[in-house]
Amino acid sequence: MNTISSAPAPAGEVDVDRPYELDPATPARFERDGFVRLPGVLTPATIAHFEPEITAKLIELNTMHLPMSERATSQKAFLQVTNLWQHSDLVRRFVLSQKLGRIAAELMGVDGVRLYHDQALYKEPDGGITPWHADQYYWPLNSDRTCTVWVPLQPTPATMGPLEFAVGSQNVDFGRDLPISDESEATVQKALRERDFEVSAEPYDLGDVSYHSGWTFHRAGPNTTQSPRRVMTIIFIDADITVAPPADHQRADLDAFMPGIEPGQVPDTPLNPVIYRR
Ligand SMILES: O=C(O)CCC(=O)C(=O)O
Numbered sequence: 001m002n003t004i005s006s007a008p009a010p011a012g013e014v015d016v017d018r019p020y021e022l023d024p025a026t027p028a029r030f031e032r033d034g035f036v037r038l039p040g041v042l043t044p045a046t047i048a049h050f051e052p053e054i055t056a057k058l059i060e061l062n063t064m065h066l067p068m069s070e071r072a073t074s075q076k077a078f079l080q081v082t083n084l085w086q087h088s089d090l091v092r093r094f095v096l097s098q099k100l101g102r103i104a105a106e107l108m109g110v111d112g113v114r115l116y117h118d119q120a121l122y123k124e125p126d127g128g129i130t131p132w133h134a135d136q137y138y139w140p141l142n143s144d145r146t147c148t149v150w151v152p153l154q155p156t157p158a159t160m161g162p163l164e165f166a167v168g169s170q171n172v173d174f175g176r177d178l179p180i181s182d183e184s185e186a187t188v189q190k191a192l193r194e195r196d197f198e199v200s201a202e203p204y205d206l207g208d209v210s211y212h213s214g215w216t217f218h219r220a221g222p223n224t225t226q227s228p229r230r231v232m233t234i235i236f237i238d239a240d241i242t243v244a245p246p247a248d249h250q251r252a253d254l255d256a257f258m259p260g261i262e263p264g265q266v267p268d269t270p271l272n273p274v275i276y277r278r
Pocket residue numbers: 077078121123130135148150163218219220231233
């Protein structure tokens with residue numbers, strides 16, 4: 001499958017298929033820390049090619065129209081639209097790209113990955129914090145071989161709310177029963193401080209992306225700038241993962257993102273294509 005040259009694409013080239021050369025130590029670092037930031041995965045031309053369509057679809061499909069002052073904390077964090085790839089051939093090209101899927105498989109040490117769903121997460125000017133949370137709380141899946149690639153569509157300085165990670169928090173036993181909320185922010189923050197967890201917070205240059213595991217605690221600060229923080233994400237799951245009996249707070253995800261699938265089955269639906277196999 002990977003006969004394409006692995007030399008980095010020139011900055012002016014649109015590229016979502018060439019393999020990104022991971023440092024051989026990076027998968028072990030991902031396993032240890034629960035996340036990695038990777039520099040220069042996407043060229044400026046690639047981001048310029050896909051960003052306008054992702055933004056247009058976010059605006060078209062967004063259903064949140066309350067003023068900021070009337071929103072809950074999680075609603076102030078970002079505008080959120082899922083499965084944009086179902087609405088645009090161009091976004092489909094990005095979401096199903098070999099480059100991002102291959103990195104996910106290599107980081108998780110699995111033979112292949114399928115799509116769980118994509119989502120655009122746009123933190124508006126004056127948008128609030130993203131509270132501490134772990135994504136897999138919402139996911140009825142039988143394994144931790146899951147991860148999200150977080151793709152900023154502009155350089156993202158500290159003032160815009162880049163994603164922050166609690167280093168090594170994917171293995172803890174606290175906070176896993178909490179949805180994203182004021183309570184998760186306060187409870188997880190306290191637990192992380194008491195246990196001296198390091199928090200990794202860095203700006204992202206254009207083309208940098210990060211990957212985090214489903215159980216890694218992460219948050220983001222507010223967007224204090226007057227520009228939206230435009231981010232596209234893709235959630236990858238082991239291609240051979242099976243579905244778990246859903247808890248009440250996971251039923252919505254099962255119905256929306258793996259329709260018709262029963263516990264014990266691989267979610268082999270049209271919404272969950274295999275994106276990459278070694
Ligand atoms: O973009 C954000 O502020 C939060 C992102 C997030 O929670 C995720 O991608 O899992």
